[in-house]
Amino acid sequence: MVEIIEAGSGHADAIARLHADNWKVTYRGILPDDYLDREVDGERMAYWRTALATGNYSMVRAALAKGGEVIGFSGLKADVDEGYDQTIEHLHVSAHTRGTGLGRALMADAARQTLARDGQSLCLWVFEANVKAIGFYESLGGVTDARGTDKFAGGDAPDRRIGWHDLPALIARCGETAR
Numbered sequence: 001m002v003e004i005i006e007a008g009s010g011h012a013d014a015i016a017r018l019h020a021d022n023w024k025v026t027y028r029g030i031l032p033d034d035y036l037d038r039e040v041d042g043e044r045m046a047y048w049r050t051a052l053a054t055g056n057y058s059m060v061r062a063a064l065a066k067g068g069e070v071i072g073f074s075g076l077k078a079d080v081d082e083g084y085d086q087t088i089e090h091l092h093v094s095a096h097t098r099g100t101g102l103g104r105a106l107m108a109d110a111a112r113q114t115l116a117r118d119g120q121s122l123c124l125w126v127f128e129a130n131v132k133a134i135g136f137y138e139s140l141g142g143v144t145d146a147r148g149t150d151k152f153a154g155g156d157a158p159d160r161r162i163g164w165h166d167l168p169a170l171i172a173r174c175g176e177t178a179r
Contacts, residue, residue: 001066001069001078002063002064002065002072002102002104002105003063003064004061004063004064004106004109005061005062005064005071006059006060006061006064007052007060007061007062008118009049009052009053009054011052011060011062011070012045012048012051012052012053013045013048013049014048014049014069014070015048015052015060015070015073016041016044016045016047016062016063017041017044017045017094018038018070018071018073018094019046019048019073019090019092020041020043020044021042021094021095021125021176021177022092022095023036023040024036024040024043024070024092025095026085026130026133027127027130029129029174030127030129030130030157030158031152031153031155031167032153032154032155033112033154035113035153035154038125040164041051041167049117051075052110055078056077056146057075057095058076058077058078058086059074059076059086059113060073060074060075060076061073061074061075061076061106061109061110063064063093063105063106065104067139070094071093071094071102072091072092072094072097072102072103072105072179073090073091073092073094073106073108074090074091074092074107074109074110075088075089075090075091076087076088076089076110076113076114076163077088077089078109078117078119078134081123081161081163083121083163084121084122084123084163085114085119085120085121085122086110086114086117086123087122087123087124087125088110088121088122088123088124089124091103091107091110091124093106097099100161103136104151104174104175105174105176106175106177107140107170107174108170108171108174108176110122110171111168111174112166112167112168112171113166115168117166117169118142120165121163121165121167122125122163122166122167123145123161123162123163123164123166124142124161124162124163124172125148125150125159125160125162126150126157126159126160126162127150127156127159128147128157128158128160129158134162137162138162139173140164140170140173141166141169141173142162142163142164142170143162143163143164144161144162145161145162145163146160146161147159147160147161148160148161158162
């Protein structure tokens with residue numbers, strides 16, 4: 001049984017560890033190796049401690065396994081991308097939960113939470129080289145509507161924006177109901 005809750009500062013370290021672990025695997029060859037090998041752990045720890053203490057996201061949601069272990073999370077910001085109510089800045093699941101539907105549950109949760117805040121649309125940016133993620137988002141009805149270059153950590157990685165303007169349809173594609 002997984003519970004998705006609003007994350008608080010007490011979740012920062014677990015979210016940071018999950019985030020860094022995912023980046024070390026998924027973004028190898030996309031972000032600079034030096035960053036992934038030497039900096040990502042400390043940088044993500046400082047980042048999430050500050051982010052959750054200062055509330056610079058419109059919402060950060062943590063997926064908790066039985067016993068309270070953080071096994072996934074999403075972080076959204078409002079009014080970042082023109083034409084979208086919320087931008088999913090981060091969506092990650094732990095390696096041992098991939099393929100279990102947790103990513104779909106977090107996407108459905110992001111859509112429901114956006115609707116609850118009177119929003120109607122979501123988007124996210126994903127690296128072009130992250131073909132598995134692109135396939136996942138497209139399977140949920142996401143449409144690419146912009147391309148760019150992410151200059152994070154000294155890298156220049158091509159990326160694309162994928163968006164949804166029909167959140168009830170997104171929720172349905174995730175196998176859930178809008179409630």
